[in-house]
Amino acid sequence: MSTAESSTEKPAIQLRDLALSYGETPILRGVTLDLARGRTLALLGPSGCGKTTLLRLLAGLLFPTRGSVSIDGRQMADAATGSFVPPERRRLGMVFQDYALWPHMSVAGNVAFPLEMAGIGRTEIDRRVKMALDRVGLTDLAARIPGDLSGGQQQRVAIARAIVGEPKLVLFDEPLSNLDRELRESLAVDLAQLLSDLSMSAVYVTHDQGEAFTIADEVAVMQRGRIIQLSDPQSLVEAPANAAVAEFLKLGTVVEAERQGGDWALAGTGIRLAMGSEGPADANRARVMLGRKALRVCPDDRAQASGQVVRALFRGDFYALSVALGDGAERVEVETVSELRRTVGDRVGLSIEPAGLRWFPAN
Amino acid sequence: MRISLFAAAAAFGLAVSSSTAMADITVYTAGPASLIDDLAAGFTAKTGVKVNVFQATTGKVMARIEAEAANPVVDVLISASWDTATDFAKRGWLVPYTSPNAVNVPDFLKTDTAVAQGVSALAIAWNPKSGTPKPAEWSDLAKPEYKDLVNIPDPAQSGSAFELTAALEAQSGWKLFEDLKDNGAVVAGANAEALNPVLQGAKAAVFGAVDYISLAGMKKGESIDVIFPASGTVIAPRPVMILNWSKQQDDAKQFVDYVLSDEGQAKVAATALMPARTDVKADRPLIGDLNILKIDTDAVYSKREETLGKFNAIFAK
Amino acid sequence: MQTMNGASVSASPLEAHSAAKKGLSGDDGHSAALWIAAIGLLLVVGVPFTFIVLQAIFPELGRGSLAAPFSNLGKTLSDPLLPRMALNTVGLGVAVAAISALIGVPLAAFRGLFKVPGAKVWDALMLVPFMIPPYIATLGWIMTLQPNGYLQQLAGFNLAPFLFSLGGMAFVMALNCFPVIYFGVSRTLEAVGGRYSDVGRVFGASPWRAFWRITLPLSIPGLAASLLLIFAMAIEEYGTPAALGRHAGFEVLVTQIELRVSDWPIDLPGASIMALTLVLLSFSAFLVQRRVLSARNFQTTGGKPQAFNKRPLGPLAVPVLMFFALIAFLAAGAPLFAILATALSRTISGGLVLDNLTLANFSRIYEDGAGALKALTLSLSLGVATAIVAGLLGAIASYVVVKTKSRGRFLLDTLTIIPNALPGIVVAIGLVLAWNQPWLPVSPYNTSLILLLAYCCILLPQPVRYTTAALHQIGDNLEAAARVFGASRMVVFRRILLPLIAPSLVASMLLVFAVASRELVASLLVAPVGTHTVASFIWRQFEQGSVGLGMGMAFVTIVLTTLVPFAILILLRRASGHDAML
Incomplete structure (x- = not known):
């Protein structure tokens, strides 16, 4: 608690060394983070990384094995003291992947529920339910039963239910993953708008980086129960903290590099990547990410490397190419784009732009 | 909300039961239901003392008394088996009482602590529409005409059926029962259970039916005849007893007096039982008309398990 | 495989479940349900069962004595x-x-x-x-x-x-x-x-x-x-x-x-x-x-309600x-x-044959007002009371068993399964043994309340089975959502789970009503003196050889116990406006 009181504005969320294991199996291995008020945090990571567990710990649906959770300056759970605030007293909103709409209540009944629980009067409830449904564009469906609605409509009801009580914090558990792509994109934009309009704090679990970047102010990339990078979407893309983040975000191809003479070269090949001064100073080997801007297809005379096209996908206004550099055991596939049509088997020349390289220590 | 519903249900339960809570005297009886209802109504009309009745088979009445042994509520017990009177007297559970109305009850139907209310006898209950000749003797039912058509009440469930088994065995050994078994006779539950198939015609006769049930059926127009074999049968006097834990012993004694009064015995006779008093008329054969097989109850009941074991060995499939 | 509760952690949903419950164990609504279930089950099932066990060990228990333990066991x-x-x-x-x-x-x-x-x-x-x-x-x-x-x-x-x-x-x-x-x-x-x-x-x-x-x-x-x-x-x-x-x-x-x-x-x-x-x-x-x-x-x-079109x-x-x-x-x-x-x-x-036809048995039921009609009234009232008590107790008990991970859950589960295997007659003896002990200041014995206890014990498995099955079918997130939106466990039970299991619960309560209003063996043994239920009335008629009168009463009872639930179902359906009740 002392850390929370020392700051002038209490953070929306404070996690300290939060961990959870089932018997011997660790799911979450010690997460510490703060989220300022009014900000949206996305938890991004592959299946099994612990992001949903973290969300359920926030909701109070799980109790930590170690560490503590504070929301809005109030301690909610602390494994050390055993203190625990049950979910219904945390004043949260939450949207579930499977919507979790109560099938025996009407749309309005579902949305009114959090207000009823807060002991709000009937007329006020009616007004706010209408307002919330207006926000998600479902005013006309208030009297319907959730089972009659489409998936997108159901999720809008779930969103209305989550915001109607004006909670301090809204939790989203992969809310759009059951919807089709187009709906997902438009709903993500609507959600981002909604969250910024309401200036609510939110935590948003997803495995889709597009969604995370659309909605979140901050993104925590998780892997194997840990946060491996926490930053705003921009810096995440521009400065991934390590190769794992870069690979998960698919920012480019990560390859092994070694010093050859004074320069850095693609390991096992003679292909020169950069001058000696650009990579890590005191190492002979390193990993390097070739971002989308790092490699360009160019005429052979200006090429620093050449390789063979192994895959070519037409993407509307450009071709996405996979190019094999080197041969035999040392062959490395890299990704690049070309505005001209290339087909599999073509040899292409590549220029390397040192500014597009990201250096990481060797394994 | 749930708690209050629970409480409401509990309160409701008490309300439903309140009518029986203040008992005046409590009678447990294995006798006919219509008889005890009649006797209770008559007694209440005469004395103003209310009677609470528990009526069931002898076995269930006994089960209730045994289960309640720690906190008994029964004042007067009317059993269908004289053995109960003997047994309870040995346990010292009975109040010695000789009713002034018992003068005309023969000595063998009364002791210091018990007196018969009425007497039933065992008989052959035979359906005249069964297409079989009218039987006259127990052994007739082992004849081929009655192949697969005879029911025998289970001696393990009916005290009187047990006594008949023991008496006939003493008279002529197990041969009769073996013959019955070979002729397809079936052991069929307690008394009424054995009788019903005979009424419908599935069976022709009951070997050792309690007479008053069949006699009452006859009066109702059922196709049934009651035959008392000349070779003899057993009777089942139904003892009335006052229990020594009774807190209403005076009322209990009054009740016994009433059962043995002219009025009470007339009600006994109306249910087709033999009245205990020899001076009360009844429209049915009486003890004097029957050849009663004498049994030594002590000896018979001490061998009960052995007798039942042999009986079951014969009829087991 | 799709996990319905959206848990993308690699541990099985069951384990996630158990940890969630562990986290919530300190909470009031939950322990209130646990206490209601525990006390109710102990009263209805535990007491008679314990006395049956004691009776098996101490043959003289009925006389309030613990003499000669185990003397009958070997035999x-x-x-x-x-x-x-x-x-x-x-x-x-x-x-x-x-x-x-x-x-x-x-x-x-x-x-x-x-x-x-x-x-x-x-x-x-x-x-x-x-x-x-x-x-x-x-x-x-x-x-x-x-x-x-x-x-x-x-x-x-x-x-x-x-x-x-x-x-x-x-x-x-x-x-x-x-x-x-x-x-x-x-x-x-x-x-x-x-x-x-x-x-x-x-x-x-x-x-x-x-x-x-x-x-x-x-x-x-x-x-x-x-x-x-x-x-x-x-x-x-x-x-x-x-x-x-x-x-x-x-x-x-x-x-x-x-x-x-x-x-x-x-x-x-x-x-x-x-x-x-x-x-x-x-x-x-x-x-x-x-x-x-x-x-x-x-x-x-799952959380996603779906309509299903039958073929x-x-x-x-x-x-x-x-x-x-x-x-x-x-x-x-x-x-x-x-x-x-x-x-x-x-x-x-x-x-x-036609000339054997008579309505005499039915008119006797009405003439015989005091006996037959009183027995009918008592049995129908007891049926209603048993349905309410056993239904709610069963629902709460199975809720604790299915939806919480509290300690003593297995005990509750055991207490709800025991009556399945207890014949009515033994339940009755257990109740008599328990409630007729001389040292008890107040006892339901010799009141109709003991019939209620007996029926509840015998019939408890019905609502337990029905509601357990229904609760198993309710996705955990429906409950989790309500908790997050401010409902205590008590409120979640009342507002979310109870309505969702209501069709099953009502069905089981109607069944309990029907069976309780004609239960035979326990009625014969524990009915207060002077009191008859429908079944003991019918039984008495069979024993007396009045099979026709007994069957007449049986028919009236069957008609009534069938019509009453249907009337209730129709009323409920009118009230709720949809036909989820059957």
Whole structure:
């Protein structure tokens, strides 16, 4: 608690060394983070990384094995003291992947529920339910039963239910993953708008980086129960903290590099990547990410490397190419784009732009 | 909300039961239901003392008394088996009482602590529409005409059926029962259970039916005849007893007096039982008309398990 | 595999579940439910059961003495009859469950997956066997099938050899039990059916294969629960084995217990030991079912509500309807006919002829106002009270068992399964032993409250089974969502879970009502002196040889206990505006 009181504005969320294991199996291995008020945090990571567990710990649906959770300056759970605030007293909103709409209540009944629980009067409830449904564009469906609605409509009801009580914090558990792509994109934009309009704090679990970047102010990339990078979407893309983040975000191809003479070269090949001064100073080997801007297809005379096209996908206004550099055991596939049509088997020349390289220590 | 519903249900339960809570005297009886209802109504009309009745088979009445042994509520017990009177007297559970109305009850139907209310006898209950000749003797039912058509009440469930088994065995050994078994006779539950198939015609006769049930059926127009074999049968006097834990012993004694009064015995006779008093008329054969097989109850009941074991060995499939 | 609760952690959802509950263990609503369930179950089940165990150990318990412990144990257990009767009991239970499944599963499959014309009418007809007391139905079958019975009078032949065989006995009992499967499994199939089997068909399974490979396996927990219930019902049934088994030379534990209880000198300790053997049998069955359920924990109602369109029967319509009609006739029509025919006969020996027809038995029921009508009123009131108490207690108990991970959960579970294996007569003795102790300042003994306790104990498994199945089907996120939106456990139970299990709960409460209003064996033993229930009234008439009057009363009761639930269902449906009630 002392850390929370020392700051002038209490953070929306404070996690300290939060961990959870089932018997011997660790799911979450010690997460510490703060989220300022009014900000949206996305938890991004592959299946099994612990992001949903973290969300359920926030909701109070799980109790930590170690560490503590504070929301809005109030301690909610602390494994050390055993203190625990049950979910219904945390004043949260939450949207579930499977919507979790109560099938025996009407749309309005579902949305009114959090207000009823807060002991709000009937007329006020009616007004706010209408307002919330207006926000998600479902005013006309208030009297319907959730089972009659489409998936997108159901999720809008779930969103209305989550915001109607004006909670301090809204939790989203992969809310759009059951919807089709187009709906997902438009709903993500609507959600981002909604969250910024309401200036609510939110935590948003997803495995889709597009969604995370659309909605979140901050993104925590998780892997194997840990946060491996926490930053705003921009810096995440521009400065991934390590190769794992870069690979998960698919920012480019990560390859092994070694010093050859004074320069850095693609390991096992003679292909020169950069001058000696650009990579890590005191190492002979390193990993390097070739971002989308790092490699360009160019005429052979200006090429620093050449390789063979192994895959070519037409993407509307450009071709996405996979190019094999080197041969035999040392062959490395890299990704690049070309505005001209290339087909599999073509040899292409590549220029390397040192500014597009990201250096990481060797394994 | 749930708690209050629970409480409401509990309160409701008490309300439903309140009518029986203040008992005046409590009678447990294995006798006919219509008889005890009649006797209770008559007694209440005469004395103003209310009677609470528990009526069931002898076995269930006994089960209730045994289960309640720690906190008994029964004042007067009317059993269908004289053995109960003997047994309870040995346990010292009975109040010695000789009713002034018992003068005309023969000595063998009364002791210091018990007196018969009425007497039933065992008989052959035979359906005249069964297409079989009218039987006259127990052994007739082992004849081929009655192949697969005879029911025998289970001696393990009916005290009187047990006594008949023991008496006939003493008279002529197990041969009769073996013959019955070979002729397809079936052991069929307690008394009424054995009788019903005979009424419908599935069976022709009951070997050792309690007479008053069949006699009452006859009066109702059922196709049934009651035959008392000349070779003899057993009777089942139904003892009335006052229990020594009774807190209403005076009322209990009054009740016994009433059962043995002219009025009470007339009600006994109306249910087709033999009245205990020899001076009360009844429209049915009486003890004097029957050849009663004498049994030594002590000896018979001490061998009960052995007798039942042999009986079951014969009829087991 | 799709996990319905959205847990993308690699641990199984079950484990996630358990940790969630651990986190919530300190909370009031939850412990209130636990306490209500614990106290209620201890009172209704624990007390009589404990006294039966004590009685088995201390033969003198009835006299308030703990003398000579274990003196009867050796004698009863070494009885060579015991293993044979235990084997007979298991055999009968398995046979009844198997025949019930043969009848019930096809019916349930058609009802749950297809548009059966007149579905609601069939539902109503399949409820009727529940309303016919098994003992009365058996008596009806005897009067129909025995030589010179109604069948012979009408058609010239009889089926006595079949009726009086083990197969006949199991068949008659199954006709009484199969609706458990019909209702339980058709509901599960309805939930599982379209949704998952359609998926199977997309992946190339024929409808038939989709049923066998997908729908049926997903319904196994529901089917297992129903079969267990039937097995338990069959091994504790008294009337039918007593009436038919003896002819087939087939003794089971319950008839032997009854004998020990009603045969002088009474052997209460022996009966208690045999009752415990029964408890053991049923408990083993329960453990098997538990394994089945925990190994295959499907949540078939996810958070996403879905409508399911049943398939039309097509060319199968006629044979299927004939099958429904045949079963309805055998299970409801034939016994009712026998009951009514007997009730309308002047004399049994008169048979089915016109001049033997009389309404005398029915007019006697009304004339005999004091006796018959009072018994009816008491039984119907007790039926309502039992339905309320057992229904709510059962719902709360299964909630604690299914939806929480509290300590003592297994104890509660055990307490709810025990009555399955306790024959009514032993429950009654347990209650008498417990509540007739001389040192008790207040006791329900000798009041109608003890009947309520007995009925609740005997019938508790019904609401427990129904609501447990329903609760298993409710996705955890529906509860989690309500918690997050500010509902305490108590409120979640009342606002979310209770309405969702309401159809099952109401159905089970109506069943409890129907069975409680005609329960026989315990009524005979613990009814307060001077008080008669419907069943003890009927029983008394049979014992007195007034079979017609008894059958008349049976018929009136069956009609009333059938009409009352239907009236309630119709009222509920009007009130709720949708037809989720049946």
